[in-house]
Amino acid sequence: MAAPVESPVPAGQPLDGHAVALKDYLRISHLSRRDIELLLDLSGEVKGDPHRYSGLLRNEVVAMYFSKPSTRTRVSFTVAIARLGGTPEMLGAADLQLGRGETIEDTARVLSRYTKAFVIRTFSDEDVARFAAASTIPVVNALTDGHHPCQALADLLTIREKLGRLEGVRLAFVGDGCNTIHSLMEAGALAGVHVTVVTPPGYEADADVVETARTMALQTGGSVETTHDVRAAVAGADVVYTDVWLSMNVDASEKDARIAAFGPYRVTEELMALAAPGGIFMHCLPAHRGEEVAAPVIDGFRSVVFDQAANRLCTEQAILVALLTGRLEGVGRWA
Ligand code: CP
Ligand code: NVA
Numbered sequence: 001m002a003a004p005v006e007s008p009v010p011a012g013q014p015l016d017g018h019a020v021a022l023k024d025y026l027r028i029s030h031l032s033r034r035d036i037e038l039l040l041d042l043s044g045e046v047k048g049d050p051h052r053y054s055g056l057l058r059n060e061v062v063a064m065y066f067s068k069p070s071t072r073t074r075v076s077f078t079v080a081i082a083r084l085g086g087t088p089e090m091l092g093a094a095d096l097q098l099g100r101g102e103t104i105e106d107t108a109r110v111l112s113r114y115t116k117a118f119v120i121r122t123f124s125d126e127d128v129a130r131f132a133a134a135s136t137i138p139v140v141n142a143l144t145d146g147h148h149p150c151q152a153l154a155d156l157l158t159i160r161e162k163l164g165r166l167e168g169v170r171l172a173f174v175g176d177g178c179n180t181i182h183s184l185m186e187a188g189a190l191a192g193v194h195v196t197v198v199t200p201p202g203y204e205a206d207a208d209v210v211e212t213a214r215t216m217a218l219q220t221g222g223s224v225e226t227t228h229d230v231r232a233a234v235a236g237a238d239v240v241y242t243d244v245w246l247s248m249n250v251d252a253s254e255k256d257a258r259i260a261a262f263g264p265y266r267v268t269e270e271l272m273a274l275a276a277p278g279g280i281f282m283h284c285l286p287a288h289r290g291e292e293v294a295a296p297v298i299d300g301f302r303s304v305v306f307d308q309a310a311n312r313l314c315t316e317q318a319i320l321v322a323l324l325t326g327r328l329e330g331v332g333r334w335a
Contacts, residue, residue, distance in 0.1 A: 022330035024132040024139040025319050027125075028149045028186035029212050033220060035328045036156070036190045039318050043157050046321070047314035050083050053321050057086025062320070063111050066121045066142070067093035068248045072285060072312050073142045073150060077119050080317040084324075086116065108134035117320060123249055138323035140316075145179060145249040146206070150319065151284050152183035154311040155241070156191055161311075162280050162304055163238055167192035167221065170276070172237040174198050174230060174265050175292050176258075177205030180243040180284050185209065185224050189217035196225045198233035200261040230265055237275045241282040242267050242292045259291070267293045272302060280304050 022030060031039075046052055062081045066074055074090075081088045093099060098107055104127055111118060112135045120128055121142040132139040141149055160166050171188055173181045177199045185205065188195040195213070197205050204226060213224045227233050234240055245262045246255055272281060281293075281303045289295040298305060322328050 020330075021326035022328040023323070024141075025149060025323060025328070026128060026132060026139065026141045027147050028152055028183050028190065029216060030331055031190065032329050032331055033190050035322075035330070036153075036187065038327060039153055039315070039322055040157055040160060042318035042321060042327075043153070043311070043315045046083075046317045047311075050314070050317070053317070054083060054085045056321060056324055057081060057084040057116060060086045060116045061089050061114065062086050062117045062119060063089050063091060063115045064119045064142075065091045065096070067123070068121050068143065070121055070142070072309050073121060073316075076312040077142065077316050079313055080320060083317060084320060088119075089115065104130045105134035107131070112136040117323065138320075140319060140323070143179060145247075146182060146209075148179045148183045148284070149187075150312065150316055151180060152187035153315040153319065154308060155184055155282065155284070156187050157311045157315055158282065158304055158308040159193075159239055159280075161307070163278075168194070169238045170194045170196070170236060171239040171241060172196045172198060172233045172275075173241045173243075174234065174267055174271075175242045175262065176203050176245055176247065178243055178247045181205055181241075182209045184241065185213040186216060189213040189222045189224055190220060192217075192220040192222040194223045194225075196227060196233045196237070198227050198230050198265065200265055201228055203258075203261065230271065231274060234271055235274045238279050239282055240267060240272060240275050240279060243284055244286065244288055245292055262292065266291065267297050269294060269296050269300070272297055272300075275302075282308055285309055 064077060078088045108131045117138045119140045119142050123145050125144045125146040128141050128144055141147055156166060159169060163169055171193050181197055182205060185195045210224060210226060217223050245258045281297055283298060283305045285305055287293055287298055
C-alpha cells in the first residue's frame with residue numbers, strides 16, 4: 001500500500017487573494033506539479049533577467065543558518081538574496097543561543113520578527129520542520145540528512161535545458177540512497193521522469209520516500225524503480241547521476257566499508273558507454289574523482305556538472321521569489 005503524500009507544512013500567505021499558499025520549501029513532495037512548473041519557469045525568467053525582482057528584499061535581511069559545510073548552496077543563496085535587493089545574515093552552529101539551550105521554537109519566533117526568510121542547512125529534518133512550524137516567515141531547506149530540495153530544482157532545470165524535455169526522460173541515479181536522490185526522485189516523479197535508483201545492497205533509498213515518489217509518479221506518467229543491477233539501470237539512460245559515497249551525516253568510520261561496497265557502482269567511461277546516445281552525466285558536487293566517478297567522465301563531454309551548479313543560483317532566486325510572493329499552492333491541487 002503506497003504511503004500518502006505528506007501534508008504541506010502550515011500555510012501562511014494568501015494565494016491569488018483567496019486560497020492559501022505553501023509557506024515553506026522543505027521537501028519536494030510538499031509541492032504540486034504546477035508548483036514545479038511555476039518554479040522552473042520562474043527560474044528561467046530570472047536566469048534571463050537576474051535583477052527582475054531586485055526590489056523584493058530591499059532593506060530586508062534573510063537569515064542563513066548552516067551547521068554543515070557548503071560551497072554552492074551558501075554562496076548561491078548569498079548572491080540570490082543580493083540580487084533580490086536583500087542582505088544575508090550568515091549564522092553558524094556556534095553563533096546562536098540554540099547552542100546554549102534556547103529552543104528551536106523560541107529562535108523561530110524571534111527571527112520571524114526580524115527577517116523575511118530563513119534558509120537552513122542542518123542534520124535533522126525534524127528540527128527544520130519544527131522551525132518552520134513555529135515561524136511566520138518562509139523557511140527553506142538548504143539540505144538535511146533526508147532531503148536536498150534546492151538541488152533537485154536545479155537538477156530538473158538543467159535536464160530540461162540540456163535535453164529539451166522532462167516528461168519521459170530516463171534517469172539512472174547510481175550510488176548511495178541519500179538526501180540528493182530522495183529529493184531528485186520526488187522531483188522527477190512530479191515532472192514525469194522515469195527514475196531508476198541503483199545502489200549496493202544495504203545502501204538503498206528510504207522506503208517511505210520511494211513510496212511517496214511512486215504515489216506522485218502515478219499522477220504524471222513518471223515512474224520510480226529501485227535495483228542493485230548497475231548495468232541494467234544505466235542501459236539506455238538519458239541522464240546518469242551520482243553523488244558522494246559518504247554524505248556529510250555519515251560517520252567517517254564507515255569509509256572503508258563503503259568504498260568496498262560502492263566500488264562496482266563507480267561511474268566509469270565503460271558504464272557511461274551503456275547510456276543513451278546523447279546521454280548526460282550529472283553530479284550535485286562536491287565530487288571525489290576516482291571514488292563515485294572516474295575523472296574522464298566528470299571532466300568529459302557528457303558532463304554538465306558546472307552548468308548544473310550554475311543553475312543553483314537562478315533556481316534559489318526563484319524559490320525565494322515564489323515563497324515571498326505566496327505563489328506556491330502546495331500539494332493536493334494536481335494539474
Ligand atoms: N550541491 C551542494 O549542495 O553543494 P554544497 O554542499 O557545496 O552547497
Ligand atoms: N549527499 C551529500 C550532498 C552534498 C551536497 C551530502 O549530504 O553530503
